[in-house]
Amino acid sequence: MNKRTLYCALVVLALLAPLAVYPVFLMKVLCFGLFACAFNLLLGFGGLLSFGHAAFLGTGAYVTGYAMSTWGLTPEIGLLVGTLASAALGLVYGALAVRREGIYFAMVTLALAQLMFFVYLQAPFTGGEDGLQGIPRGQLLGVVDLQSNMAMYYLVLAIFSGGFLLIHRTIHSPFGQVLKAIRDNEARAISLGYQVDRYKLLVFVISAALAGLAGATKTLVFQLASLNDVHWLMSGEVVLMTLVGGMGTFLGPLVGAGVLVSVEHALSSGTLGAYVHVAMGMIFVLCVLLFRRGIVGEFPHLVSKLAKGIRRRLPMR
Numbered sequence: 001m002n003k004r005t006l007y008c009a010l011v012v013l014a015l016l017a018p019l020a021v022y023p024v025f026l027m028k029v030l031c032f033g034l035f036a037c038a039f040n041l042l043l044g045f046g047g048l049l050s051f052g053h054a055a056f057l058g059t060g061a062y063v064t065g066y067a068m069s070t071w072g073l074t075p076e077i078g079l080l081v082g083t084l085a086s087a088a089l090g091l092v093y094g095a096l097a098v099r100r101e102g103i104y105f106a107m108v109t110l111a112l113a114q115l116m117f118f119v120y121l122q123a124p125f126t127g128g129e130d131g132l133q134g135i136p137r138g139q140l141l142g143v144v145d146l147q148s149n150m151a152m153y154y155l156v157l158a159i160f161s162g163g164f165l166l167i168h169r170t171i172h173s174p175f176g177q178v179l180k181a182i183r184d185n186e187a188r189a190i191s192l193g194y195q196v197d198r199y200k201l202l203v204f205v206i207s208a209a210l211a212g213l214a215g216a217t218k219t220l221v222f223q224l225a226s227l228n229d230v231h232w233l234m235s236g237e238v239v240l241m242t243l244v245g246g247m248g249t250f251l252g253p254l255v256g257a258g259v260l261v262s263v264e265h266a267l268s269s270g271t272l273g274a275y276v277h278v279a280m281g282m283i284f285v286l287c288v289l290l291f292r293r294g295i296v297g298e299f300p301h302l303v304s305k306l307a308k309g310i311r312r313r314l315p316m317r
Helices: 003-019 023-043 054-070 075-097 102-122 149-171 174-184 186-191 196-222 232-245 252-268 273-290 294-313
Strands: none
Touching: 003 023, 003 149, 023 149, 023 196, 023 232, 023 252, 054 075, 054 102, 054 196, 054 232, 075 102, 075 196, 102 232, 149 174, 149 196, 174 186, 174 196, 186 196, 232 252, 232 273, 232 294, 252 273, 252 294
């Protein structure tokens, strides 16, 4: 099965999925899937490990929530405003962070994200620990009532598909090829005359904007923007989603998001709600020990090994 056939099959499955699965659960998977795909663009293809990506998710959530509940903006304008706010924050943070490399880059992003956490905790328009509640979904283009979960689901699916296609096109563009060259051998890219910091900054802004779009969409789905969206644990969860699904793969982050959201949903609905993070830690350990390439990244290698084993067992002619 080639990639085009696989993607077509996934689109058909996504269109029919709400007929069998609760749409709100699917929307949560798609929102976190877009967040993880945005992070994977930065880490998997840019080689930049950010420990503060929750700042962009939360910024998109808070700005969109405040704009729609206070200014009465329509959903499409609210999503755009939240995305642009995260992109602007990503431009500022990226300009500071890309000057550093490795663990220093990660620590700078973590420190800046913690700064935003305390800003949203103390700012009067965020609602503090209560967050922004009762955010209206509104009507898309003044026609489609988003109070319907089915209508909201197809909007979320369209947003995720648009973000996914943008990432796919970015990676397969000349810019994406240079980005992968920087990831593999930055010194050689510099010697070829590429302005590495500019490429890093641009991919950082794109990733921040898509993360903000995911946060803004999540706010519309749950009609809530809270401090959980900007907490450092959220930054850790998106790293886990990417590694579990498969870093540097296109579908891996979505699969990783689906796994973690499913585990969280299964445990939170029972008596084991306090052990959600323990379960996630165990998944991370198992992934590192058994699936270093992630679920999607490891699958082709398992199929290849299985095919080789079958060929060895077949009688020679």
